[in-house]
Amino acid sequence: MTQEYTDAPSAVRFGRQSKVVGSAPPVAQDVTYERILEARSEEPQNWLTYYGAYDGQRYSPLDEINTENINRLAPAWVFQFGSFGLHAGASTYAFEAAPIVVDGVMFLSGWDGWVWAIDARTGQELWRYKHEVPFDVGLCCGNVNRGVAVAKGKVFVVTLNAHVIALDAVTGECVWDATYGDVRAGESGTVAPLVVKNLVIVGSSGGEFGNRGHLDAFDLDTGERAWRCYTVPKPGEPGSETWPADGEAWQRGGGNCWVTGTYDPEQNLLYWGTGNPGPDFDGEVREGDNLYTDSVIAVDPDNGEIRWHYQFTPHDLWDYDSNMESILFEQDGRKLLAHFDKNGYFFVLDRTNGELVRVTPFAERITWGEIDANGKVTPKVYPDKEGETVHFFPGPAGAKEWCHAAYSPKTQLFYAPVQDTGAQVTRRRREFKEGTPYWGASVTVDSDNMQGFVKAIDASTSEEVWRWHNDTPMCASVLATGGDLVFVGAPSGEFRAFNAHTGEVLWEFQCGSGHHSSPVTYSIDGTQYVAVPVGWGSWVEGFLPGLMGAPHGNAIFSFALPGSAHRVSDAESSGQLY
Amino acid sequence: MTTANEKQSLSEMVSELGLDKSNNATIGRLIAHGGLGHAEEGPDGRMRAQIRIPLDEMIWDPSILVMPRGGEIEIELINDDTNTHCALMPSNGDKQWMWLPVYSKGTVTLDLDGPGYYWFSSNLGNDEGQGLFGAIVVLGDVPEEARLDRPPQTRP
Numbered sequence: 001m002t003q004e005y006t007d008a009p010s011a012v013r014f015g016r017q018s019k020v021v022g023s024a025p026p027v028a029q030d031v032t033y034e035r036i037l038e039a040r041s042e043e044p045q046n047w048l049t050y051y052g053a054y055d056g057q058r059y060s061p062l063d064e065i066n067t068e069n070i071n072r073l074a075p076a077w078v079f080q081f082g083s084f085g086l087h088a089g090a091s092t093y094a095f096e097a098a099p100i101v102v103d104g105v106m107f108l109s110g111w112d113g114w115v116w117a118i119d120a121r122t123g124q125e126l127w128r129y130k131h132e133v134p135f136d137v138g139l140c141c142g143n144v145n146r147g148v149a150v151a152k153g154k155v156f157v158v159t160l161n162a163h164v165i166a167l168d169a170v171t172g173e174c175v176w177d178a179t180y181g182d183v184r185a186g187e188s189g190t191v192a193p194l195v196v197k198n199l200v201i202v203g204s205s206g207g208e209f210g211n212r213g214h215l216d217a218f219d220l221d222t223g224e225r226a227w228r229c230y231t232v233p234k235p236g237e238p239g240s241e242t243w244p245a246d247g248e249a250w251q252r253g254g255g256n257c258w259v260t261g262t263y264d265p266e267q268n269l270l271y272w273g274t275g276n277p278g279p280d281f282d283g284e285v286r287e288g289d290n291l292y293t294d295s296v297i298a299v300d301p302d303n304g305e306i307r308w309h310y311q312f313t314p315h316d317l318w319d320y321d322s323n324m325e326s327i328l329f330e331q332d333g334r335k336l337l338a339h340f341d342k343n344g345y346f347f348v349l350d351r352t353n354g355e356l357v358r359v360t361p362f363a364e365r366i367t368w369g370e371i372d373a374n375g376k377v378t379p380k381v382y383p384d385k386e387g388e389t390v391h392f393f394p395g396p397a398g399a400k401e402w403c404h405a406a407y408s409p410k411t412q413l414f415y416a417p418v419q420d421t422g423a424q425v426t427r428r429r430r431e432f433k434e435g436t437p438y439w440g441a442s443v444t445v446d447s448d449n450m451q452g453f454v455k456a457i458d459a460s461t462s463e464e465v466w467r468w469h470n471d472t473p474m475c476a477s478v479l480a481t482g483g484d485l486v487f488v489g490a491p492s493g494e495f496r497a498f499n500a501h502t503g504e505v506l507w508e509f510q511c512g513s514g515h516h517s518s519p520v521t522y523s524i525d526g527t528q529y530v531a532v533p534v535g536w537g538s539w540v541e542g543f544l545p546g547l548m549g550a551p552h553g554n555a556i557f558s559f560a561l562p563g564s565a566h567r568v569s570d571a572e573s574s575g576q577l578y
Numbered sequence: 579m580t581t582a583n584e585k586q587s588l589s590e591m592v593s594e595l596g597l598d599k600s601n602n603a604t605i606g607r608l609i610a611h612g613g614l615g616h617a618e619e620g621p622d623g624r625m626r627a628q629i630r631i632p633l634d635e636m637i638w639d640p641s642i643l644v645m646p647r648g649g650e651i652e653i654e655l656i657n658d659d660t661n662t663h664c665a666l667m668p669s670n671g672d673k674q675w676m677w678l679p680v681y682s683k684g685t686v687t688l689d690l691d692g693p694g695y696y697w698f699s700s701n702l703g704n705d706e707g708q709g710l711f712g713a714i715v716v717l718g719d720v721p722e723e724a725r726l727d728r729p730p731q732t733r734p
């Protein structure tokens with residue numbers, strides 16, 4: 001007998017089976033390059049770009065929340081999401097993003113291709129977008145994404161399978177989608193895009209897979225690629241003399257650009273950090289300095305050409321990426337750039353030409369080598385002979401991971417999250433195979449004898465002004481505010497506020513999961529909020545294996561002073577969310 | 579220890595042990611062990627496929643669906659089981675979800691990138707753990723302009 005079938009109910013978008021509103025107000029329509037240029041000075045109520053402003057300072061002048069009232073700070077709302085079904089990196093996903101806030105709407109990316117628009121006053125989900133991530137995509141460091149960019153009515157985000165996509169900021173629908181990396185070569189995308197002029201600029205991830213790092217720029221409107229800048233030169237190109245002349249090493253040279261750069265409109269230069277060379281720990285197969293790995297490259301955004309570079313760890317043998325932020329600041333009329341490197345040293349450069357101004361250690365223990373006041377690097381402990389184990393500080397996660405420092409022009413202090421963890425590394429040569437991890441070593445990171453700090457560093461002398469000690473490394477970005485406060489989360493879940501002048505802990509809240517993200521602040525109708533994504537995961541085996549089993553989490557908390565934040569009765573009485 | 583490739587294929591060993599049957603070797607059925615099927619590309623360039631849930635097997639058949647390339651695909655889902663299930667399917671934009679009542683059928687349209695593979699499931703109770711997880715495999719390569727400028731490399 002032939003079976004008769006009924007029609008199953010029609011397929012629906014999964015998100016529609018929720019309380020998601022389905023659209024957001026058109027707040028992003030008029031976000032332009034010109035507005036982002038003046039983000040901090042003209043509209044401190046918003047957090048318009050990854051670092052809050054092009055200079056990477058992660059400083060907001062908002063001061064409603066300050067040292068006098070911080071003890072009353074309380075959660076205004078929590079947005080949490082979780083995961084569905086089987087997804088890539090199910091054990092390693094983390095919430096690493098820096099939210100973007102435009103006129104009361106928060107745009108945010110999560111793990112596994114999720115992007116959300118959220119009412120920044122109430123936490124109401126306005127729309128969601130899901131980009132499907134292949135289960136088998138190569139991920140060096142977990143299922144993560146560091147954030148979105150917003151301009152001209154669009155939300156830009158990269159995906160783990162190395163697409164850059166533009167979403168309609170009102171509906172969340174995809175407007176264009178461009179592939180910018182090769183998943184078969186171990187490339188992926190985790191960086192928060194940067195909008196400069198009419199371009200959206202993104203970098204590649206995958207430095208542990210032996211690929212060739214690059215920055216790509218796409219037209220905001222069309223998604224057409226404007227340029228690609230490789231961070232490892234081909235034979236004959238400038239810098240190629242720092243690679244073996246007769247080998248194939250440059251083809252797997254690494255130097256990926258997986259953290260957002262900063263930008264100086266006066267110099268018309270992007271300052272973008274580059275990652276480790278490949279293979280990470282086996283330097284014998286890539287003799288030379290290996291430019292432009294572990295460097296900051298100053299890139300012309302109009303054509304993608306490298307104007308100058310400074311290499312922090314020539315011929316890296318410790319996995320000391322230099323992707324971390326270059327903070328732009330000025331002192332005595334000099335245009336400077338500050339960079340806390342994984343290698344444990346704090347560099348100040350002249351950002352007009354890349355000249356070294358000062359280099360000082362900020363790490364607690366540095367045994368891998370030494371950098372003198374002139375920037376001369378002397379390696380001391382490194383994996384050399386096959387099968388011979390060495391131990392060094394800081395380990396491959398560095399004295400500071402990608403998570404960002406902040407700079408307050410008010411206190412003229414830098415605030416850095418510091419890690420103090422060693423690692424044991426044994427060189428193990430392996431043949432390169434495309435799409436397979438290419439470390440050249442066996443690595444185990446210490447699970448004990450570790451600590452962390454928040455350190456305040458004087459901008460004029462690079463000397464430490466205060467420190468706050470933690471029993472585990474500090475692995476989250478710092479936020480500095482005009483309220484003389486410094487915010488940073490701990491791996492054990494506490495979100496803390498410090499007195500920016502003294503380092504005294506003034507407030508803390510246990511968020512239930514470790515912090516590995518970038519908090520931001522914004523205000524709506526005069527009420528200041530501080531928001532922090534919380535969700536422990538990612539490359540925990542690299543930066544804190546002692547907390548591999550800690551609660552995973554997947555929430556964003558937004559805090560405000562009681563009485564000033566959204567109240568339920570407001571929404572109910574108005575019948576709407578805005 | 580006997581391993582696949584020495585005497586038998588992995589599929590044969592799994593079958594012999596009963597891992598590809600419901601409540602046999604283990605409680606459920608090992609995921610992605612319900613056969614393999616290929617999507618067909620029509621004259622209009624659209625890819626199409628059909629996937630069933632057979633009676634009492636707690637499995638998608640095929641449980642490995644192969645697409646020759648990334649793009650849009652129409653999949654007809656048929657529930658021949660006498661229990662109600664659902665389909666939670668991967669698709670760019672948002673996941674697609676539908677009820678699959680007893681003896682029902684319906685169509686879902688998905689948009690997926692290649693290359694790579696994705697899981698789909700019935701997200702009721704523990705249908706997933708019992709065997710109702712399937713994979714959609716997308717073949718192909720990324721566009722030429724996205725690839726690295728370097729000579730071809732050795733692969734595993």
